[in-house]
Amino acid sequence: DVKVTQSSRYLVKRTGEKVFLECVQDMDHENMFWYRQDPGLGLRLIYFSYDVKMKEKGDIPEGYSVSREKKERFSLILESASTNQTSMYLCASSWGGRGGELFFGEGSRLTVL
Amino acid sequence: AQSVTQLGSHVSVSEGALVLLRCNYSSSVPPYLFWYVQYPNQGLQLLLKYTSAATLVKGINGFEAEFKKSETSFHLTKPSAHMSDAAEYFCAVRGASKIIFGSGTRLSIRP
Numbered sequence: 001d002v003k004v005t006q007s008s009r010y011l012v013k014r015t016g017e018k019v020f021l022e023c024v025q026d027m028d029h030e031n032m033f034w035y036r037q038d039p040g041l042g043l044r045l046i047y048f049s050y051d052v053k054m055k056e057k058g059d060i061p062e063g064y065s066v067s068r069e070k071k072e073r074f075s076l077i078l079e080s081a082s083t084n085q086t087s088m089y090l091c092a093s094s095w096g097g098r099g100g101e102l103f104f105g106e107g108s109r110l111t112v113l
Numbered sequence: 114a115q116s117v118t119q120l121g122s123h124v125s126v127s128e129g130a131l132v133l134l135r136c137n138y139s140s141s142v143p144p145y146l147f148w149y150v151q152y153p154n155q156g157l158q159l160l161l162k163y164t165s166a167a168t169l170v171k172g173i174n175g176f177e178a179e180f181k182k183s184e185t186s187f188h189l190t191k192p193s194a195h196m197s198d199a200a201e202y203f204c205a206v207r208g209a210s211k212i213i214f215g216s217g218t219r220l221s222i223r224p
């Protein structure tokens with residue numbers, strides 16, 4: 001089975017802190033994605049990556065950056081956390097090609113105080 | 114560009130009744146369409162997907178969806194609801210590159 005592992009299920013951070021969310025997949029997928037999920041808004045794409053060292057902005061990239069140094073790992077970075085970044089963050093991966101479905105991790109719930 | 118609209122943020126049905134969750138999409142290229150389910154405190158898992166083969170797609174747990182190009186719809190159905198179907202359901206469309214999700218529909222099942 002495909003496994004997408006997010007390093008932390010729950011995090012509590014203070015405003016201004018730097019936050020790292022880590023995601024690892026074990027199926028050699030080319031594509032990796034970061035979404036945030038908020039009630040009533042569904043999932044919104046933050047960043048995605050089609051290859052190592054590649055990144056593309058999604059719909060809401062402001063306040064975030066990403067890193068993909070190895071194929072299996074895709075990190076989301078909040079340089080200076082703010083309260084409006086309190087949310088559920090979901091990482092996903094997929095095979096290359098448009099027909100490939102996303103495989104999701106269990107999510108990281110971040111609270112910024 | 115592509116977008117997804119899910120009609121109804123909350124749907125409630127009785128156990129044993131028909132489940133119908135609505136999804137309309139727009140896409141500038143022939144779309145690939147997906148339905149995902151999310152149980153509390155979990156990530157999303159794939160129910161079914163449409164990738165330009167058969168227009169009626171069968172998925173897991175007795176769900177199915179029909180792609181209707183003329184109506185730009187991809188509604189999810191299940192003939193008989195079970196208590197274990199209570200969850201949030203997301204429709205998604207993949208155009209040229211990104212996968213875009215709808216805002217979700219929470220399905221409740223009444224005993």
